[in-house]
Amino acid sequence: LTQLCGSPQHQGVVLHARPLGFADEGLLDNVIGRNQCLLLVLDQITDAHNFGACLRTAVAMGVDAVICPKHHAASLTPTVAKVSVGAAxxxxxxxxxxxxxxxxxxxxxxxxxxGTALNETAKPIHAADLTGKTALIMGSEGEGMRRLTTESCDELVYIPMSGNEHGNLQSLNVSV
Structure with missing residues (x-):
């Protein structure tokens, strides 16, 4: 089995399958044509572990589709598949x-x-109306959302950090 899969981490099973692929962009028309939808937009998430964790959380939260850029973003790698635990x-x-x-x-x-941002114009996420047709953008691990992405937002929100009296934790990791 180790020889077949090229790794000692096979857990006693080897499966040959086609690689994961991205959905056709036309799928968005079906999703946004509904009365309600929830989209997660990942703006240049480059870490495969974060990407996989975002997908797992998206499934848990009832997201209808995830949108990400083709360039400067993590691809659908085996690491993403493993971290997403089937969500991919x-x-x-x-x-x-x-x-x-x-x-x-x-x-x-x-x-x-x-859009999620840590600035004076952002309001706490619990004060936002996330019903109807909604998209939530999460920016990259280091820089957050790019300028054009931020300018496309209707409103900016942040997740308040309770129990942060000393101010060391400004925000959660994008995967959380």
């Missing part, structure tokens, strides 16, 4: 060439776009 196979993941153009497209379809 359950969740439609759409990889787009131009994220700003895609955000304009979904906004034109009536999707309200929330």
């Amino acid at each position: 196979e359950m969740m439609p993941i759409v990889s787009v060439t131009n994220l700003a153009r895609t955000l304009t497209r979904i906004k034109d379809a009536g999707v309200f776009v929330f």
Whole structure:
């Protein structure tokens, strides 16, 4: 088994399967055409572990589709598949060439776009109305959302850090 899979970490099973693939961009038309939808937009998440964890959380939270840019972002690697614990196979993941153009497209379809940011204009996420057609954007691990992505947002939100009297923790990791 070790020889077949090229790794000693096979747990007694080897399976030959086709690689994971991204969903067709046309799928977004079906999702945003509904009365309600929840989209997760990942703006340049580069760490495979974070990407996999985001997919797992997206499935748990009832997200209808995940959108990410084609460039400067983690791909659907075996690490992503393993960390997502099956979520990568359950969740439609759409990889787009131009994220700003895609955000304009979904906004034109009536999707309200929330971006996550730590600045004075952002409001606590519990004060936001996340019903109806909604997209939530999470920015990259180090820099957060890019400028054009931020400008595409209808509103900025943040997750308050309770129990942070000393101010060491400004935010959760993107995967959380």
